[in-house]
Amino acid sequence: MQQFENIIAGKRVGAASGKWIPSLDPFRNEDWCQIPDSDEADVDRAVQAAKAAFASAEWGGLTATARGALLRKFGDLVGVHAQRLAELEVRDNGKLMTEMLLQLRYIPQWFYYYAGLADKIEGGVLPIDKADHLVYTTWEPLGVVAAITAWNSPLLLLTWKLAPGLAAGNTFVVKPSEFASASTVAFAELFDEAGFPPGVVNVVCGTGPAVGEPLVRHRDVAKIAFTGSDNAGRLINRAAADDFKHTTLELGGKSPNIVFEDADLDAAAAGVASGIFAAGGQTCMAGSRLLLQRSVYEKFLDKICALATDIKLGDPMDPKTQMGPMANIAHYRKVLNCIADAEAEGARLALGGEAHHAAGEGLFVKPTIFRDVKNESQLAQREIFGPVLAVIPFDDESHALELANASNYGLGAGIWTTDIKRIFRLTKKLQAGTVWVNTYRALSFMAPFGGIKHSGLGRESGQEMMKAYLQPKTVWINNSDKTPENPFVMRLS
Incomplete structure (x- = not known):
């Protein structure tokens, strides 16, 4: 039986507990592989690795253009390994090989698209109404993102989060569904081959209560990008509110x-x-x-x-x-x-x-x-x-x-x-x-996707999705040599 380990700080590791979870092949109705039965200790280790990578010169010091080059290389590798990754998904969740292979051959387009957008997000100089002040805006990454995906299309759903989030300069801890984790681990291994620094993309396998909950509540996680049921999304949104974390929630439907x-x-x-x-x-x-x-x-x-x-x-x-x-x-x-x-x-x-x-x-x-x-x-x-x-x-x-x-x-x-x-x-x-x-079930990396009401918050894909992984900063520079007449009054003129 195959074993797929966690990926933390660029290394393959089992759960700290040493325990494993069997994964079922739903066509044969038999276990075919094992994934780590991780817990809060593994989550903390992965978050700390992502936090360190975010602050590092190797990742945090890269230009947006350099990040785009890494994303393009990763997209190329996904294309090379599409057959193997598709086969893993089919074994794990029973989806048709014909569809999964099409998905895996199309997934690189998300990475190419956001690679091109990486250095196109611009701030601006504001025509401010304050004399002798220069004011401009910049867009900065959020930090560590928790990506929690569902079992039905693990790699497509993960791509929707990773491509814009990495292009924006964030780092990730990925929690795949315990019912379909194998393809996510194999997918994440390609980041090392593409030249991404260790810790930029980490994967922690396990159940929702043991891994998902401590990941959502971790103090060093800045954003949660989740795909799943509206009931789980509601719980995640409540937990995120405690620390004012950013969220993107792609939830259910009854279309x-x-x-x-x-x-x-x-x-x-x-x-x-x-x-x-x-x-x-x-x-x-x-x-x-x-x-x-x-x-x-x-x-x-x-x-x-x-x-x-x-x-x-x-x-x-x-x-x-x-x-x-x-x-x-x-x-x-x-x-x-x-x-x-x-x-x-x-x-x-x-x-x-x-x-x-x-x-x-x-x-x-x-x-x-x-x-x-x-x-x-x-x-x-x-x-x-x-x-x-x-x-x-x-x-x-x-x-x-x-x-x-x-x-x-x-x-x-x-x-x-x-x-x-x-x-x-x-x-x-x-x-x-x-x-x-007069069509149905059509998708593109160029078109925003998401819902309203119980179907979620925010969108995935499209140009605007980049800003869901960024935050604006306003910089004020005083060019005047004059001392304020009254330092106890707000500068409104």
């Missing part, structure tokens, strides 16, 4: 995919299927609520059921497989319990609704569709994070908008229509951080 009668129904059906069944629905942006206009309700429902029926479940390494297993046993049970709860609540099952055993011993759940769902039901309001679609009928545009916005979440939304005026009306009024029109 509506809205299909109007004038849409290209075949394209919409493919988009809806992608939105909920791709990655087994284990994505924060999953289009888990299908809002469907009554005039095409039965016709479209037949289409989406036919598509879902033909989805091939199986070995995620097989390029013919279209949907893999649930990522871990706890989540597999949660999804099945949510389906049982929906049926107990009176939801009408149109397809699936049970475990799938034909693919072997893996943690598979059949693509599941509930019809005629009430938007106020638990099924329509609760993030299931699995291949479960709630189909909700609507009458007209205003009704669709009302249903779409009636949720605690606001991460994404999809619109399927050929009416350009409707597109502009709805994109303005939908309460979501991202709106996809």
Whole structure:
């Protein structure tokens, strides 16, 4: 069984306790590797390493241009090792190799993009209203950042944090999910090969209570960048408030995919299927609520059921497989319990609704569709994070908008229509951080991503994300030889 160690101050080390946690291959339903069962002692050691690196001449003394050069080199290395890193992710969380390899080949673009931005963040000289004063602003890194990632796309989610944060000059302590840590450790090992100083990027594996909580509360952590559930995000935000730490929280979703009668129904059906069944629905942006206009309700429902029926479940390494297993046993049970709860609540099952055993011993759940769902039901309001679609009928545009916005979440939304005026009306009024029109689940390093309401705080990706890892400083220089007339009065003139 393989062992993946922590990375602290550039060295591979086990947990101080000497304990290990097994990691499950969800397709084979068997343990395949071990990660350190770390605790607060390991966290403190990693934070101190990151703090020392931040203050060092080797990192803190680098120009922004030099940091950009390191990021470009790291991006090149990720491309070289994409196949191996993708295979590790598939073993750890059951995602499709076809998708993970595409992700790993695209991830370098984030590092190239922020490498280019590293020396483009400029302060400025202010045309101040005070005679004989020169006033200018600069942007400075925050310090040590805690990056806490989820198990569904560990390296993509980590990249969203590392690329802008490192370009800005910060250092990191990474806490990956205990259900999928192997790829993160292998990914972080490449920073040494790229020439980053020891301690700039550290990884501490372990559970949330033993590692995540002390990391969030550590006095020397300046910012927390987290991806996960809204419940965990709420706890992190409260803990961060005690020390006034900066936060970026990318949380859950219950995103509506809205299909109007004038849409290209075949394209919409493919988009809806992608939105909920791709990655087994284990994505924060999953289009888990299908809002469907009554005039095409039965016709479209037949289409989406036919598509879902033909989805091939199986070995995620097989390029013919279209949907893999649930990522871990706890989540597999949660999804099945949510389906049982929906049926107990009176939801009408149109397809699936049970475990799938034909693919072997893996943690598979059949693509599941509930019809005629009430938007106020638990099924329509609760993030299931699995291949479960709630189909909700609507009458007209205003009704669709009302249903779409009636949720605690606001991460994404999809619109399927050929009416350009409707597109502009709805994109303005939908309460979501991202709106996809006649497409779904598209991402870019150039485009901000994040949500409102319970879907989080802040954004990831895009130019403005750099400033989420920086803080402004204002400098006042008095060029006058005069002594203030009254030193006890604020300088307002």
